[in-house]
Amino acid sequence: MSGSVVLPAEFSDALKHTCKAIRSAGRLRVVSHYDADGIAAAAIISGALVREGLQFHLTMAKGFDESLVTRLTKEGNAAVVFLDMGSGQIESLEKLEGTVMALDHHKPVRKSKTVLQVNPHFHDINGMTEACASTLSLLLAITLDPSNWNLAPIALAGMVGDRQHMGGMRGLNRQILDEASDKKFVETQNSLNLTGSTVLKSISESVDPYFVGLSGRPDNVSTFLESMGVNADTPLGSLDEFYRRKLTSMLSLRLMGQGCRPETVEELVTEVIWIPSMDLNAADLADLLNACGRQDHESLGVAMSLGDRDALEEARTLSSEYNRKLMEKLMSIESDGVEQGDHIQYFNTEDASLAGAECGIAMQYILDQSKPTLALSTVGKKVKVSGRGTRYLVSKGLELAAAMKRVAEGVKGNGGGHAVASGATISVGKKDEFIKAMDDIVGKQLG
Numbered sequence: 253m254s255g256s257v258v259l260p261a262e263f264s265d266a267l268k269h270t271c272k273a274i275r276s277a278g279r280l281r282v283v284s285h286y287d288a289d290g291i292a293a294a295a296i297i298s299g300a301l302v303r304e305g306l307q308f309h310l311t312m313a314k315g316f317d318e319s320l321v322t323r324l325t326k327e328g329n330a331a332v333v334f335l336d337m338g339s340g341q342i343e344s345l346e347k348l349e350g351t352v353m354a355l356d357h358h359k360p361v362r363k364s365k366t367v368l369q370v371n372p373h374f375h376d377i378n379g380m381t382e383a384c385a386s387t388l389s390l391l392l393a394i395t396l397d398p399s400n401w402n403l404a405p406i407a408l409a410g411m412v413g414d415r416q417h418m419g420g421m422r423g424l425n426r427q428i429l430d431e432a433s434d435k436k437f438v439e440t441q442n443s444l445n446l447t448g449s450t451v452l453k454s455i456s457e458s459v460d461p462y463f464v465g466l467s468g469r470p471d472n473v474s475t476f477l478e479s480m481g482v483n484a485d486t487p488l489g490s491l492d493e494f495y496r497r498k499l500t501s502m503l504s505l506r507l508m509g510q511g512c513r514p515e516t517v518e519e520l521v522t523e524v525i526w527i528p529s530m531d532l533n534a535a536d537l538a539d540l541l542n543a544c545g546r547q548d549h550e551s552l553g554v555a556m557s558l559g560d561r562d563a564l565e566e567a568r569t570l571s572s573e574y575n576r577k578l579m580e581k582l583m584s585i586e587s588d589g590v591e592q593g594d595h596i597q598y599f600n601t602e603d604a605s606l607a608g609a610e611c612g613i614a615m616q617y618i619l620d621q622s623k624p625t626l627a628l629s630t631v632g633k634k635v636k637v638s639g640r641g642t643r644y645l646v647s648k649g650l651e652l653a654a655a656m657k658r659v660a661e662g663v664k665g666n667g668g669g670h671a672v673a674s675g676a677t678i679s680v681g682k683k684d685e686f687i688k689a690m691d692d693i694v695g696k697q698l699g
């Protein structure tokens with residue numbers, strides 16, 4: 253392995269075999285997932301293939317389904333590589349002709365005799381917290397050619413996109429971050445987890461974290477900064493130590509005052525990963541990739557990651573439009589509150605694509621911490637439900653995904669997800685019944 257990344261021998265072997273298969277394929281079909289990690293993984297593999305002078309055709313997919321399999325079968329590819337998916341669909345992958353590879357960090361069903369799987373789970377490495385699809389793609393890229401270390405910043409954005417940086421980078425991700433800083437592709441610093449060209453903008457435009465009374469309200473932020481003697485027009489990074497500390501403690505106090513859980517307050521100061529070549533940090537890049545994915549502009553995300561400045565500007569426009577809509581809804585939740593059940597709280601929202609983010613941020617920063625939150629949006633004759641709890645509520649017995657699944661199926665809909673975040677789809681007429689039943693079952697879980 254190039255650089256100082258240490259891997260179990262079998263893991264290195266799997267990467268080397270995959271490299272060999274890619275080189276001998278001639279032309280490669282690449283399929284990746286449309287979220288930040290998937291787009292970052294696709295950008296890394298694309299960059300590496302271009303450097304190798306190999307031809308490829310990339311498609312970003314919302315998920316793995318039969319229509320994708322049918323399409324790939326019809327194409328009759330000599331070689332296909334799946335990124336951020338595939339290990340859970342091994343049976344379907346085995347039916348495809350040609351060389352089939354999967355770089356995936358989701359729990360694999362089993363090993364395969366015909367499909368080349370690169371998956372951390374096979375080597376006792378946690379794929380939820382220590383390696384994502386962009387981690388694997390970078391490892392493959394640097395196995396192909398160590399010059400591909402310059403793609404490491406994209407991988408770091410993918411890790412942030414999959415929330416693997418929470419509580420600090422670990423394992424393989426940590427190794428990549430350390431090596432990328434040694435090689436000067438990134439710079440790390442513990443600082444306020446905010447972005448924006450001035451202190452004023454960093455706070456007033458901040459959606460996550462959401463500061464009650466300050467987010468979306470530049471006049472209030474001006475007064476707040478004035479009271480501390482902080483110049484509103486200074487870039488956050490140029491504040492001197494004294495004011496930086498003062499600002500950090502005041503913002504922490506505000507988050508505590510608005511009822512945030514201690515783990516949320518702790519996230520205010522994080523290891524910020526600066527990418528000098530792109531003039532932004534890894535979290536910003538992850539946000540931009542998410543914005544591209546959500547609005548069906550994945551190729552923009554790939555181009556931007558590989559250094560296309562126009563693509564970067566376009567992605568910024570998409571992202572700020574998204575943040576503006578999100579901010580508007582959060583401010584209305586802040587001022588008007590939400591509907592209260594005995595054990596849950598809920599609100600209606602128009603844009604189903606924003607519901608999950610609105611629900612998560614409102615739960616974390618604005619609403620009652622003792623009740624999980626549901627966001628409901630009507631799409632045609634269906635109601636899409638996003639649900640969010642907190643890690644604390646999970647520790648108290650909340651199993652939101654199980655509740656959503658059971659209650660949704662009880663009204664002939666469907667639901668699922670994981671402990672903290674989950675979703676359901678039900679028919680419009682069953683909305684009240686669904687809310688009532690959710691309230692009861694969550695009450696039993698937390699009781």
Ligand SMILES: [Mn+2]
Pocket residue numbers: 289290336357384385414
């Ligand atoms: Mn992923």
